[in-house]
Amino acid sequence: MKSELLEFITTEILGGQAGIELQAEDDLLTSEIIDSMGVMRMIVFIEEKSNLKIPPEDITLENFITVDSICRYLSQRDAS
Amino acid sequence: MTYVLSELLDRASDSESTRAAFRCQSDEITYQELVSRCNQLGNLLLEQGVRRGDRVGIFLPRCLETAIAVFGILKAGAAFVPIDPLTPLARLRQIVADCDIRHLITNRKQRKSVERLLQERTTLACVLGIENIETPVRMLSWESLSQYAEQPPAVQIHEQDLAYIMYTSGSTGCPKGIVHTHFSGLSYAELSASTYSVRPQDCIGNHSPLHFDMSTFGYFTGPFAGATTAIIPAAYTKIPASLSELMQSEQMTIWYSVPYALIQLLLRGVLDQRDLSSLRWVLFGGEPFPIKHLRALMSAWPQARFSNVYGPAEVNQCTYYHVPSHWNAEGSGDQAQIPIGKTWDRTEGLVLADDDKPVEVGATGEDATGELVIRSPTMMRGYWARPDLDATAFYRRQIEDSGSDVFYRTGDIVRVENDGNYTFLGRKDRQIKIRGYRVEIDDIEAALSAHPAVEEVGAYPIVRESVVVEIAATLLLRADSRATTKKEDITAFASKLLPVYAVPTRISFVDRLPRTTSGKIDRLQLQELAQQTQTANISHHEI
Numbered sequence: 001m002k003s004e005l006l007e008f009i010t011t012e013i014l015g016g017q018a019g020i021e022l023q024a025e026d027d028l029l030t031s032e033i034i035d036s037m038g039v040m041r042m043i044v045f046i047e048e049k050s051n052l053k054i055p056p057e058d059i060t061l062e063n064f065i066t067v068d069s070i071c072r073y074l075s076q077r078d079a080s
Numbered sequence: 081m082t083y084v085l086s087e088l089l090d091r092a093s094d095s096e097s098t099r100a101a102f103r104c105q106s107d108e109i110t111y112q113e114l115v116s117r118c119n120q121l122g123n124l125l126l127e128q129g130v131r132r133g134d135r136v137g138i139f140l141p142r143c144l145e146t147a148i149a150v151f152g153i154l155k156a157g158a159a160f161v162p163i164d165p166l167t168p169l170a171r172l173r174q175i176v177a178d179c180d181i182r183h184l185i186t187n188r189k190q191r192k193s194v195e196r197l198l199q200e201r202t203t204l205a206c207v208l209g210i211e212n213i214e215t216p217v218r219m220l221s222w223e224s225l226s227q228y229a230e231q232p233p234a235v236q237i238h239e240q241d242l243a244y245i246m247y248t249s250g251s252t253g254c255p256k257g258i259v260h261t262h263f264s265g266l267s268y269a270e271l272s273a274s275t276y277s278v279r280p281q282d283c284i285g286n287h288s289p290l291h292f293d294m295s296t297f298g299y300f301t302g303p304f305a306g307a308t309t310a311i312i313p314a315a316y317t318k319i320p321a322s323l324s325e326l327m328q329s330e331q332m333t334i335w336y337s338v339p340y341a342l343i344q345l346l347l348r349g350v351l352d353q354r355d356l357s358s359l360r361w362v363l364f365g366g367e368p369f370p371i372k373h374l375r376a377l378m379s380a381w382p383q384a385r386f387s388n389v390y391g392p393a394e395v396n397q398c399t400y401y402h403v404p405s406h407w408n409a410e411g412s413g414d415q416a417q418i419p420i421g422k423t424w425d426r427t428e429g430l431v432l433a434d435d436d437k438p439v440e441v442g443a444t445g446e447d448a449t450g451e452l453v454i455r456s457p458t459m460m461r462g463y464w465a466r467p468d469l470d471a472t473a474f475y476r477r478q479i480e481d482s483g484s485d486v487f488y489r490t491g492d493i494v495r496v497e498n499d500g501n502y503t504f505l506g507r508k509d510r511q512i513k514i515r516g517y518r519v520e521i522d523d524i525e526a527a528l529s530a531h532p533a534v535e536e537v538g539a540y541p542i543v544r545e546s547v548v549v550e551i552a553a554t555l556l557l558r559a560d561s562r563a564t565t566k567k568e569d570i571t572a573f574a575s576k577l578l579p580v581y582a583v584p585t586r587i588s589f590v591d592r593l594p595r596t597t598s599g600k601i602d603r604l605q606l607q608e609l610a611q612q613t614q615t616a617n618i619s620h621h622e623i
Binding site: 027 | 141165166189313314315316317318320321325344347348349350353591592593
């Protein structure tokens, strides 16, 4: 999921902007990489890829601040 | 009497010295600390050559330093110019050059943009907030502030002096600077504080970035009342469930944002799991609020009062409508519009018919419809270095033998209702004629957004050789309705509410709507996209 997500954000959301090389530990939200619409698109993408439904109460800063934190959240969901 | 904006801080520092003036997540600054820091910044700027009337840029993300920058610049007798921290380089250059900015206040998060800005020659002589960039421009750190005196800088400024310039995107793509004075800024602070009876105990949720005029409520009205302003960090504006959690933990009492942010809170903010009973005022403005969403929010926060705020940045605010609680009840249909209300104190509004003459008192319907013009102490002085815009921005009412009263032309079409409230019908330039019929784009949007499956909508004309040939609408559907809603359903629904010529003939569904930096739906972009597609199709057929 990690590499797919990085790829999705880089190409679909950032539109392949030159000079931005996204890392899994990069802050996606504070650094203005993604806007509120971008968050929604990312969630649709994750739901499709993971076959999980992400309830609104789980869409928090803690779970979505970096690609790493998203993957951590998803693996917890898998485990439960 | 208070005559200049920075006196607001001095006053609050006397009465509310230990109260938090601004808060940003875990950072906070009391009024007493803020005054000291602003005095230091004022002294630093004076030493760096800032003089009365100079324009000093603020190029900061949402953070506590924005408050120090605003009032420190004012303390130095200069005017602050907030610049969108995400603005493209070319626009940043345009603004710096347009009002001859020589001093810029920023921080390390803006490093990349500042580096690129300084690669070419600009008017800049000094940058505060970043160090170690290879440049002839003087670079100072925020830390260096502590070396300066905490006594107020000795400057002579008056209420008619320049206080701040807000840039908005002009229709030609060239940003235009709206010039406000200490008097217009203070008048706004005073009128808004009294309209919403803002008290020291209040915590104001400031959702707008500094470069957006709605932020004057948090930055001026908060200090006017000695209240606390909570600056919402950017990350929270994107994650509604975390935003509602922040509102709860900060015990916010007054909220002010565009409807979009409130709709996000309603749909994704898990409001049923939050205790937001501290909220007493919810202010919204900037664009129309679809009534079904407003109703739902009023049910979620029954203790709060809701106020529709209206006013172009050129006049700050000028009218308001406190939504009565019965709007919550069934009765008036979902396509009904919330009025923008009546002018607030010390403000006069006129409605001008097509011939530029005020409509008659007591007129109704079409006879009471026209462009709203406003005379108010909160009005701008004019546009920065744009006499061409100033020449058309104002309406002058002759006073016999003694000059004229000056009104700002809002460019907004309103109707005066029987109860004296104004209803916003659309932008003068958003009123279109299709096959001879006059149509308000906003009416179309209001009708479409009443459909239960519709989350948001942007409507716009398709223009070919300067003639409106079609009306189109782009819709974002609610996630749970996407699979089941067809374009025909939307058209059929709209046909029940709109005259036949106003029903959009072209409907498209999207996953996201483009937005302007201030969060409004970017209808111009929708229109351009649609017209490109149309042109492509036409050339295809013609070949």
